[in-house]
Amino acid sequence: MPTSAAATVDLRTESLGSVFDRVERSLGVKLDRSTEVRKRRSIGARTDRGTWVRVERRPRERIGGQGWNGVECAATLRGIAMPQWLAGAAWTDPEDAAMWRADETELISAPPVKPADRAELSDTWWATLTASLDALAEQTTTRVATPDTDTISRSVVTEVIQKAFPEATIDVSLDEWATAHADLSWANLTTPECYILDWEDWGMAPRGLDAARLLVSSLDVPEVAERVRHERRDDLGSRTGKLMSLFYCSKLVPYVDEGAPVRAEALRLLGELEPLR
CATH class of the missing domain: 3.30.200 (Phosphorylase Kinase; domain 1)
Incomplete structure (x- = not known):
């Protein structure tokens, strides 16, 4: 073939x-x-x-x-x-x-989180996810994360953002790195017990990669997006975390309508990340 x-x-x-x-x-x-x-x-x-x-x-x-x-x-x-x-x-x-x-x-018997489940997740569920991501970030590895099978790097992040926003003038310097799952979608999380599935792409990544992926995939349900922001506020509030959020938004921007939440989030992030003129 x-x-x-x-x-x-x-x-x-x-x-x-x-x-x-x-x-x-x-x-x-x-x-x-x-x-x-x-x-x-x-x-x-x-x-x-x-x-x-x-x-x-x-x-x-x-x-x-x-x-x-x-x-x-x-x-x-x-x-x-x-x-x-x-x-x-x-x-x-x-x-x-x-x-x-x-x-x-x-075998994990708990099924993956469905769209209708996201707003009903318990405090215990969120505590388990937060503790797991904190524990993961503290561990070191020689592996490099491969989200969507692409090895994460400054050049990859820059290319994705510039494709969506060719006029952007932000500095894509990825100063903080931590161990990440690199495919933290809702389909890889279970409920009612929280387990993280599918670990084929994990490795070192820019800080906030996992939180950003989960946030961007939650923007269609504002209360869930706000819960993600709260639980992962330190990662998402860092400059590297904001770049990761913009990275995942930029993957979707070419395929969404002008009024889509992901586009609004991307423009908000660009406003925070672009240098003052």
Whole structure:
């Protein structure tokens, strides 16, 4: 398969029978196909021994020097509400320009947070999330975060912001870094018990990356956005945190209407970050 084709494969529409057979042989499990949860680049299912297996496909050019065993490496983290990692397997297909990886983890029965759930999350839920993100930020790693499989860097952040706002004159200096999950979407958080799922992209990142991702994805529900601001106020209030919020807003601005909350938030941030003339 040509590299361009490999990069555009959507696992939500692919037939994966042979992949599942390979996973079952490698990990010594049977997958319950009726429990499949499909995403664009990953798919998961329960096993016959009461665990969960997540299978990911990634184009080879998206696999950097640190590898792509993020779920396995996350087993070293402490003080975080997350599934326990148990086993893994990886392989390449000579006829495909991509690699496959399967990770078996503890089964978390709590479902992902749905849009209607966000405004009803308990104080205990928020306390667990806050404590987990604080504990994560205190730990160090040689890994570098790869949100959307792109290694985070000043150049990547600058490119995204300038594409959305070519006239912007802000200084994209990322002075503070901390360990981050790097894919903290609502789909990767569970309720009523709070667990953080899908650790393939974690690593060092500009401060506030996770909080910014959660904030920007909450702007359509103002009370939820305000709760995120409150819980992660130190990160989001830092200059680096504001740049991360603008970074995630800028990813969406080209695709939203003029009056969209994400555009208003981006303009507010630009006003705070651009130098006085």
